[in-house]
Every structure is written in C-alpha cells, then in structure tokens.
Amino acid sequence: MAHLELKNITVRFGGLYALSELSFAIHTGEILGLIGPNGAGKTTIFNVLTGVYKPTEGDVIFEGESILGKKPHEIFSRGVARTFQNIRLFSKMTALENTMVAMHCRSNKGVMGALLRTNSQKAEEAYIKEKALEALKFMGVVQFADSVASNLPYGSQRRLEIARALASEPKVLLLDEPAAGMNPSESSELMKDIARISERGIDVLLVEHDMKVVMGVCNRIVCVEHGIKIAEGSPQEIQNNPKVIEAYLGQPAAKHD
Amino acid sequence: MDSFIQQLINGITLGGIYALIALGYTMVYGVIQLINFAHGEFFAAGGYVGVIFLSFFTGLGYMETHPIFCLTASFALAMMYCAYLAIGVEKIAYKPLRKEARLAALLSALGVSIFLSNGLMLTQGVYDKAYPSELFQGGFNFGIITIGYLQVLIVCLTGALLVALNLLVFKTKIGMAMRATAQDKTMSALVAIGSNNIISLTFAIGAGLAAAAGIMVGLYYGSVRYDMGFLPGIKAFSAAVLGGIGNITGAMLGGLIIGMVEIFGAGYISGEYKDVFAFIILIGVLYFKPTGIMGENIDDTRV
Amino acid sequence: MSKKNFSIMVMAIITTLFIISASSAESLKIGSMSPLTGPYASDGTDIKNGVLTAIEVFEKQEGGIPGYDKIELFPQDDVCDPRNAVAAANKLINLKVVGVIGAYCSSCTIPASETLDEAKIVMITPASTNEQVTDRGLPYMFRMCGRDDDQAPAAAKFMKESLNAKTIFIIDDKTTYSQGLADGVSKNSKALGMNVVTHDHVNQGDKDFSAVLTKVKAANPDILYMSLQGYSPAALMSIQAKRMGIKAQIVTQDATFQPKFMEVAKDAAEGVYLTYGFTDPTTPEYKAFQQIYEPKYGKIAAYATYAYDSTIALLRAIKAAGSTEPDKIKAELMKLDFNGASKHVKFKENGDSGSSYIAFKVQNGQFVPYWDPAKGLIK
Numbered sequence: 001m002a003h004l005e006l007k008n009i010t011v012r013f014g015g016l017y018a019l020s021e022l023s024f025a026i027h028t029g030e031i032l033g034l035i036g037p038n039g040a041g042k043t044t045i046f047n048v049l050t051g052v053y054k055p056t057e058g059d060v061i062f063e064g065e066s067i068l069g070k071k072p073h074e075i076f077s078r079g080v081a082r083t084f085q086n087i088r089l090f091s092k093m094t095a096l097e098n099t100m101v102a103m104h105c106r107s108n109k110g111v112m113g114a115l116l117r118t119n120s121q122k123a124e125e126a127y128i129k130e131k132a133l134e135a136l137k138f139m140g141v142v143q144f145a146d147s148v149a150s151n152l153p154y155g156s157q158r159r160l161e162i163a164r165a166l167a168s169e170p171k172v173l174l175l176d177e178p179a180a181g182m183n184p185s186e187s188s189e190l191m192k193d194i195a196r197i198s199e200r201g202i203d204v205l206l207v208e209h210d211m212k213v214v215m216g217v218c219n220r221i222v223c224v225e226h227g228i229k230i231a232e233g234s235p236q237e238i239q240n241n242p243k244v245i246e247a248y249l250g251q252p253a254a255k256h257d
Numbered sequence: 258m259d260s261f262i263q264q265l266i267n268g269i270t271l272g273g274i275y276a277l278i279a280l281g282y283t284m285v286y287g288v289i290q291l292i293n294f295a296h297g298e299f300f301a302a303g304g305y306v307g308v309i310f311l312s313f314f315t316g317l318g319y320m321e322t323h324p325i326f327c328l329t330a331s332f333a334l335a336m337m338y339c340a341y342l343a344i345g346v347e348k349i350a351y352k353p354l355r356k357e358a359r360l361a362a363l364l365s366a367l368g369v370s371i372f373l374s375n376g377l378m379l380t381q382g383v384y385d386k387a388y389p390s391e392l393f394q395g396g397f398n399f400g401i402i403t404i405g406y407l408q409v410l411i412v413c414l415t416g417a418l419l420v421a422l423n424l425l426v427f428k429t430k431i432g433m434a435m436r437a438t439a440q441d442k443t444m445s446a447l448v449a450i451g452s453n454n455i456i457s458l459t460f461a462i463g464a465g466l467a468a469a470a471g472i473m474v475g476l477y478y479g480s481v482r483y484d485m486g487f488l489p490g491i492k493a494f495s496a497a498v499l500g501g502i503g504n505i506t507g508a509m510l511g512g513l514i515i516g517m518v519e520i521f522g523a524g525y526i527s528g529e530y531k532d533v534f535a536f537i538i539l540i541g542v543l544y545f546k547p548t549g550i551m552g553e554n555i556d557d558t559r560v
Numbered sequence: 561m562s563k564k565n566f567s568i569m570v571m572a573i574i575t576t577l578f579i580i581s582a583s584s585a586e587s588l589k590i591g592s593m594s595p596l597t598g599p600y601a602s603d604g605t606d607i608k609n610g611v612l613t614a615i616e617v618f619e620k621q622e623g624g625i626p627g628y629d630k631i632e633l634f635p636q637d638d639v640c641d642p643r644n645a646v647a648a649a650n651k652l653i654n655l656k657v658v659g660v661i662g663a664y665c666s667s668c669t670i671p672a673s674e675t676l677d678e679a680k681i682v683m684i685t686p687a688s689t690n691e692q693v694t695d696r697g698l699p700y701m702f703r704m705c706g707r708d709d710d711q712a713p714a715a716a717k718f719m720k721e722s723l724n725a726k727t728i729f730i731i732d733d734k735t736t737y738s739q740g741l742a743d744g745v746s747k748n749s750k751a752l753g754m755n756v757v758t759h760d761h762v763n764q765g766d767k768d769f770s771a772v773l774t775k776v777k778a779a780n781p782d783i784l785y786m787s788l789q790g791y792s793p794a795a796l797m798s799i800q801a802k803r804m805g806i807k808a809q810i811v812t813q814d815a816t817f818q819p820k821f822m823e824v825a826k827d828a829a830e831g832v833y834l835t836y837g838f839t840d841p842t843t844p845e846y847k848a849f850q851q852i853y854e855p856k857y858g859k860i861a862a863y864a865t866y867a868y869d870s871t872i873a874l875l876r877a878i879k880a881a882g883s884t885e886p887d888k889i890k891a892e893l894m895k896l897d898f899n900g901a902s903k904h905v906k907f908k909e910n911g912d913s914g915s916s917y918i919a920f921k922v923q924n925g926q927f928v929p930y931w932d933p934a935k936g937l938i939k
C-alpha cells in the first residue's frame with residue numbers, strides 16, 4: 001500500500017528540469033532504494049517530499065492526503081523525517097540536545113511553563129530526554145550524548161543525524177546517502193541498523209551510491225536519471241535492467257561529491 | 258584603597274545594569290542578525306511603567322505594608338509590558354522586512370526608536386518623573402565605604418536574572434530551541450521549531466530584562482526621563498559588541514567591563530573622558546579580536 | 561504633461577501663493593529657539609511657554625500690534641546643539657520673523673546670533689548667561705537674564721561670607737555655560753582665599769555620578785559646587801550625594817532654579833543653596849504673568865519669566881517703532897524702561913539688562929531668598 005507517494009512531479013529551476021513527470025511510491029513496511037547518477041535529482045526528490053521545494057507540477061500524497069504546499073515543519077510533524085547528504089547538525093550543541101530539539105513538535109508546553117518550571121513541564125522534559133537517549137542508544141552513539149556535535153567522529157555524526165530523525169517518531173524516514181564517507185565495515189554496520197529501523201515499523205527511503213549496500217538491504221529500488229524514472233523493481237530486476245546498467249552501473253562505481 | 262573598593266562597587270552596579278540591557282541586543286542579534294536600535298526604548302518604557310506602579314502603590318500606602326509585593330508586582334508588570342511591546346514592535350516593524358536586505362530592518366529599527374522615544378515624550382512629558390523617594394534609602398557603612406541598599410538590590414537582582422536567563426537558555430527545551438534557531442534557522446524550521454515564536458520570545462526576554470534595568474535605574478538614580486534610553490542603549494550596545502555580539506556570556510562580561518571602565522576612568526583619571534576610555538577599550542579589543550571577547554566565529558553559541 | 565496634471569499643478573501653485581500672501585498679510589511673525597527635545601527639553605519648553613504667555617497677554621491687554629491681526633510664534637527646537645541652532649536661525653530668517661527669543665544654551669545663542677545678526681534680526685536671550693553672548697558687540701543681541709561674570713563673584717562671596725567655606729570641590733558638565741560659570745567660581749573663590757581642591761567634569765546626559773562623588777567623599781570639602789546644565793542632572797547628583805553620605809554643603813546655580821528640582825530630588829534638595837537673579841513674586845507684574853501661566857503650564861520655572869519679559873520687551877518695541885525695520889526696533893528697545901515680571905527692564909548699551917544675583921535656599925520644597933551680596937542675610 002502506498003504510504004508516501006509522488007504523482008507526476010515536475011521540478012524546474014529556470015530552464016533546467018530537475019525532475020520531470022516523476023511518479024513512485026513508498027509502500028508500508030518496505031525499504032525503498034533510490035539510485036541514480038550524480039545530479040539525477042535524488043536530493044531534489046527529498047526536498048519535494050519534505051516540503052522544502054514546491055514542485056512546478058504534480059502532487060505529493062501522504063497517508064491518502066495531499067501534503068503539497070505544506071510547510072516543512074508541518075510535514076515533519078506529520079511524521080516524515082530526513083537526514084541530509086551534507087551533515088546538518090546543530091554543531092555547537094551536544095548530541096543529546098540535537099536529538100531533543102527534534103522532539104520539539106512532540107511537546108506542547110509553552111514559555112511560561114519553561115520559565116516557571118511547572119511539574120508537567122519537568123515531567124515532559126524528562127520524557128523527552130529519555131526518548132532522546134533511547135534514540136541515541138538505538139543508533140549506537142549514546143556514549144557521545146554530552147559531547148558537542150562537531151567533536152564527534154564523522155561516522156558518528158551521520159548516525160547522530162539518523163538518531164535525531166528517529167527521535168521525532170517518524171512514520172517515514174528519508175536517508176540521503178547515510179553511508180557517504182564511511183568505510184566498508186561501518187557502512188555494513190549501518191545497513192543492519194537500517195534494517196532494524198524498518199523492523200520498528202518505519203518505512204525507509206534510502207539514497208545510496210554503494211550498490212552492494214543498496215542491493216543488500218532494499219526490498220525494492222527506483223532508478224532515476226536526468227529527473228526521469230528509468231526503472232523500478234526488485235534488486236534483481238534493477239541489476240539486470242539494461243537502461244540502469246547503461247545509465248548507472250556502467251559508470252565507474254560510486255563517485256561522491 | 259577605601260575609595261578603590263567603593264569605586265569597584267559603583268562599577269559593578271553600573272556594569273550590571275549595562276549587562277542587562279546588552280543581553281537584549283545580543284540575543285536579538287544572535288537569532289535574527291538585527292541590531293535592534295529600539296532596544297534602549299524598552300529600557301526607558303520599563304522605567305516609566307515602574308514609576309507609575311510604584312507611585313500608585315505608594316499612594317495607596319501599600320508600599321509600607323507590603324514592600325516586597327509592591328516591588329515584585331511593579332517589576333513583573335513592567336517586564337511584561339515591555340515584553341509585549343517588543344513582540345508588537347517585532348511583528349509590525351521587523352517581521353515584514355525579514356526577507357529584505359538587512360539595512361531595511363536596521364533603518365526600521367532606528368525609526369521605531371525615534372517613534373517610541375517621542376511617544377514617551379508626548380505621553381509622559383519632557384520633565385523628569387521622580388520615583389517615590391522613601392524606597393530603600395541609606396545603606397551599609399564601613400568607614401568611608403557606603404554600600405547602598407539599592408546597590409545591593411541591583412546587584413542581587415541582576416545576578417538572579419542573569420542566572421535565570423542562563424538556565425533558560427542552556428537548560429530548558431525552549432532555550433535549546435532558541436539556540437537551534439540561532440545556529441541554523443532552516444534546519445530548525447525543518448525540525449518544526451516555529452522560528453516566529455522563538456523570535457518573539459527572544460524579543461520578549463530581551464525587553465523584559467531591559468525593563469527590569471529601567472526600574473532599577475529609576476530606583477537607583479531617583480527619576481526617569483523620556484530620553485533615558487539613548488545613552489545607556491549605546492553603552493549597552495557597545496558592551497554587546499565588546500563581549501562578542503550574539504554571545505550571552507559575552508554581553509554580561511562586556512556590560513561589566515564597560516561599567517567598570519567608566520567608573521574607574523571617572524574615578525582615577527577624569528570624568529570628562531570616561532566615555533572615551535570605554536570606547537578606547539572597545540576599539541582596542543576589536544582591533545585584536547574583531548569578533549569581540551567571546552565571539553569565536555560566526556556560528557558560535559549564540560542566541 | 562497631460563492636461564489634467566497641468567491644471568492640478570497650476571491650482572497647487574495658486575493655492576500656495578494664496579496661502580503665503582494671506583498669512584503674511586495678517587500676522588506678525590516672531591521666532592523662539594530653545595531645546596524642545598533632548599536633555600534640556602524641559603527648560604526649553606518653559607521658555608516657549610513663557611513666550612506664548614507673553615503673546616497672549618500682549619494681545620489681550622495691550623491690544624496687539626496695529627496692522628496685524630495676530631502675533632504668530634514659530635518655535636524652533638535647537639536640542640542645545642550649536643549646529644541645530646544655526647539651522648534654526650536660518651529657518652527663522654527664511655520665515656522672515658521680526659525678532660527671536662532664545663536660545664537657552666549659551667553654546668547655541670552665540671553661533672545663532674551671528675547668523676541672525678547678519679540678517680539684522682533682534683535676538684533676546686532669556687537664559688544664556690555666558691559673557692560672550694553680549695561681549696562680542698553684536699548690535700542686535702540682547703539679554704534679559706544675568707551674566708556669569710556677575711553670578712560667579714556673587715556665588716564665591718556667598719560661600720565665603722555666609723557659609724564660611726574654606727575648601728570647594730567644583731563639578732561642571734562641560735557646556736559653554738556650565739564650564740564658563742564653574743571657571744568663574746573657581747577664579748573668584750581663589751581670589752577670596754578659598755581652596756578649590758578639585759575641579760572635575762562630567763558629561764551631558766550622565767546619570768551615574770557615583771565615581772566623581774566617591775572622589776568628593778574622599779576629599780571631604782566644605783562645599784560641593786555643582787555647575788550642571790539643567791535641574792535634572794542637579795537633582796540626580798544631589799540624590800546620589802545624599803545617599804553616599806556626603807557631608808559637603810551643595811551650592812549650585814541658576815539652571816537649577818526649577819520647581820522640578822525639588823520634585824525629583826525631594827529630601828536631597830532640602831538645604832541646597834543656589835544663586836539666581838532676584839525676582840520679587842509679590843509685584844503686580846509677576847502676579848499678572850503667574851495668573852495666565854500657571855493654569856496652563858504648571859509652576860513657573862527658571863527661564864519662563866525671563867522669556868516672558870523678553871517677549872513683552874520685543875513686542876512693545878515693535879509697537880513703538882510702528883514698523884518692522886530692525887534699527888527702529890533696536891532704538892525702541894534701548895528706550896524701554898518698565899517693570900517686568902522678573903525685574904526692572906532697562907537695556908544697557910551692550911544689550912545686557914543687569915544682574916541681580918542673590919542666594920536662595922531650598923526650604924520645605926521652595927526656593928526661599930536667603931542672602932543678598934549687598935545686604936547679607938535676607939530677613
């Protein structure tokens with residue numbers, strides 16, 4: 001069943017068509033891979049799904065309802081969380097704070113409560129802290145809870161970003177090249193974590209250049225090139241699709257920018 | 258030596274007042290990179306709300322029977338009034354310009370400053386308004402040194418407000434949201450932190466602290482006046498820049514330094530040039546450290 | 561240009577011309593110049609109010625000026641800033657005023673009068689006491705208040721003879737007026753054998769005097785002489801001095817002669833001495849002024865009375881001259897000899913009208929005449 005769906009999406013930047021007439025859906029319970037060469041439009045798809053870009057044409061459906069034109073934070077609050085290709089942490093805040101901040105939308109106490117330290121306020125903060133620590137633990141970075149984010153090792157910063165997204169209790173998680181910059185053992189470790197995320201009932205959309213990783217963890221894969229969907233199917237089907245081989249697998253593997 | 262200690266106490270008192278005002282400049286700058294030139298007017302407005310309520314309570318005779326209540330109520334009312342005033346100013350004069358060039362908001366801030374100070378002049382008159390004088394006269398005498406009760410009150414209250422602000426910013430969820438907004442507005446928006454609320458809150462807190470400073474100044478010096486926001490505003494702004502604009506600890510430090518330099522300059526060199534000394538220190542520090550004492554780099558822990 | 565735009569423009573020009581000609585035919589224009597905003601706004605407003613009262617009285621009781629429906633005042637705000645004062649002078653010249661009452665700060669009156677004098681416009685200052693105001697020999701410059709070089713000796717003599725002072729700590733705030741007067745007090749006090757322990761300065765607009773007062777406390781002089789521009793800093797300094805437990809007797813000057821001084825300083829004002837031109841509040845002239853002024857503007861303050869007399873003098877001279885020609889007005893001003901609200905008005909050759917400084921003491925929230933340099937203790 002389609003959980004989060006793109007319908008005939010076109011995104012134009014001036015004369016450039018970053019996406020044209022693109023449609024696909026993330027189904028409940030799956031890990032969907034999104035592949036394509038550099039500049040294919042993968043990050044643009046993320047930005048459309050999370051409300052950062054408004055598509056020139058088309059519609060975005062989440063849980064049967066259009067979320068087109070909704071503000072990024074509204075979409076986030078409804079349960080679509082993401083990570084970034086270039087790490088975007090609050091670099092001067094601790095790992096724990098980074099995670100707690102993302103739970104802002106899950107709380108409702110106002111300023112006066114914060115100032116007066118009401119009991120319900122304290123209880124809520126304690127709850128949020130507990131949830132945040134849980135997310136850090138889940139992603140294996142809890143030992144860094146009180147370290148400033150910019151001091152974390154690179155791989156842990158990536159994991160922290162995922163923990164932050166998880167802390168918001170999302171229904172769909174969009175991961176933009178989470179393994180970029182990791183060594184092979186780190187990235188295979190990460191893939192196991194992604195499988196565990198999926199087991200928690202969170203649907204995952206994964207952008208990844210490393211084919212081994214993608215083929216190993218994804219149930220289904222969508223391949224885009226120049227903003228057009230050129231293939232969609234199981235890992236086997238994609239691996240054997242001549243268009244994909246030509247467009248993507250044919251290239252010298254995994255080049256990062 | 259006795260004079261030295263006396264001057265030290267004078268300096269801490271004045272510096273504390275500057276620090277309270279400087280925080281508003283620095284917090285607003287931290288969150289929206291705007292130098293809110295109208296900030297000094299919140300300080301003046303606070304002083305006026307204070308004198309209105311304190312005179313009212315004194316007139317009813319409550320000041321003698323319930324001094325703590327009257328004082329607390331006056332502070333609370335003045336701080337709340339100025340907080341809402343600041344929120345209103347932000348919504349009317351700055352928010353519509355948020356996407357425009359920075360200069361537009363800066364000019365708008367100057368306009369608001371003139372508007373507010375003239376508004377005070379028209380509604381409250383050009384004459385000084387006296388604070389009820391019976392409040393907290395006298396002090397502790399140690400030989401030649403006198404520590405006024407008001408100085409004690411100001412130092413304690415300033416200290417308490419600074420601690421409260423630090424707790425709020427560094428220990429609460431809302432403070433976390435403020436710091437997040439200051440660091441990366443787009444990202445905070447993505448994690449559903451309403452930047453409008455945070456900006457309003459920042460203005461409100463800054464103006465509230467300035468209002469508290471306004472009442473303290475009124476109590477300490479005995480009167481308020483419609484244009485009282487101008488000079489302290491400039492000094493506090495300098496303090497914020499000295500400490501590293503955008504940095505809370507820096508603003509407190511900057512305020513104390515400017516207050517001390519002024520008092521010691523006047524006390525040991527000449528009162529004539531005390532402002533000059535303050536600005537020499539400012540220029541000197543900025544020459545060697547353009548981001549100010551605590552300003553590390555552009556995206557330092559700001560609010 | 562479209563026909564419509566053109567006709568609108570023509571109409572606008574005609575209306576403007578009509579308004580200009582209509583107004584110039586009806587009213588006699590005079591200007592005033594004083595700080596209406598900024599730190600001295602209160603004293604400046606008193607001056608404006610004094611002038612307005614004089615116009616009202618003159619129109620009602622002396623029948624106005626023949627040939628004019630009314631007398632119109634163009635009050636200018638100089639903010640006690642010399643640049644603004646010169647700009648205000650130029651504006652008044654363009655408005656073609658017949659005479660100007662002002663300014664308040666000596667530092668404004670001096671440059672503004674140079675500009676006005678070139679245009680041959682009479683200027684009468686109700687408040688600028690610096691010697692240079694009349695010592696430059698400008699033909700159209702007059703002064704209703706006293707001179708610092710009369711006030712300073714009176715103050716020194718008072719401190720020596722009445723207060724038996726030996727040591728004096730002087731503080732001024734660096735305006736032409738306050739510093740000039742402080743220098744004069746310092747010179748005269750030394751000449752009388754008193755010791756000026758320190759002559760320190762503060763800045764205009766300062767509120768915190770704790771640093772300089774700590775010095776005063778350490779020096780422990782007999783007298784703290786405050787020469788500050790306006791009642792407001794004087795009140796603040798008195799309060800802070802009292803709070804610090806300073807024993808020195810405070811003596812100050814004419815800028816403090818403002819009932820607001822007591823209103824703000826309250827207890828701290830009690831017992832403060834100041835020198836100010838003697839005005840007898842029991843004369844019929846003073847009472848006539850008081851009757852009109854106080855219901856409208858509140859208690860009479862330092863310079864309102866001088867501003868009132870300055871305006872009455874100017875209007876009477878214009879009426880007597882029967883013309884707005886500068887030299888005729890000047891000639892009539894020199895002939896004036898009348899009892900004003902503040903004092904007996906008779907201009908000398910240099911434009912001064914004499915000083916009558918005496919010492920006042922603040923008692924029960926009032927300025928009470930205390931000591932006269934000629935006669936000693938009053939009463």
Ligand SMILES: Nc1ncnc2c1ncn2[C@@H]1O[C@H](COP(=O)(O)OP(=O)(O)OP(=O)(O)O)[C@@H](O)[C@H]1O
Pocket residue numbers: 013016018036037038039040041042043044045085257
């Ligand atoms: N804000 C923008 N303005 C203009 N062009 C843009 C913008 N964002 C993306 N593009 C263009 O759209 C195209 C798709 O970019 P996108 O970042 O989505 O690719 P990608 O598939 O994520 O590539 P990579 O693998 O390098 O991350 C590129 O040509 C890019 O230059």
Ligand SMILES: [Mg+2]
Pocket residue numbers: 042043044085
């Ligand atoms: Mg990308």
